[in-house]
């Protein structure tokens with residue numbers, strides 16, 4: 001829908017922030033992202049294709065860089081939002097690294113060749129199953145999850 005509405009960067013550049021806010025809202029983004037998107041298209045002819053430049057974009061960062069490269073090109077990179085971090089930190093409870101850099105290294109080796117499908121599934125899984133109040137009894141991974149196994153042992 002968004003791509004049908006704004007097929008070219010020039011189409012985004014011509015849109016008002018209010019229009020962009022309305023268009024990205026169904027994607028789960030808010031007006032702060034619309035403002036950043038507008039700033040990016042007004043200052044770039046095309047999106048950068050390397051992580052360092054993507055991280056420097058307005059509202060950029062490791063998450064934005066990895067998500068862009070994975071979902072746009074299929075690059076084998078971890079995409080760690082708050083929900084996905086929660087999933088990993090529970091499943092690998094005893095070995096989950098503390099620093100962001102170590103978490104990226106840790107998760108990089110887990111991402112399969114089908115990185116796009118894997119990361120999309122993890123984002124949904126973190127948002128819908130392994131929530132703040134996790135649905136462990138219904139979870140396909142509870143046999144392997146240290147968080148769940150620890151809670152079972154405590155009962």
Ligand code: SF4
Pocket residue numbers: 087090091129130131134135136137139140141142145146147148
């Ligand atoms: S068993 Fe529970 S804590 Fe572990 S991954 Fe599944 S939902 Fe999350």
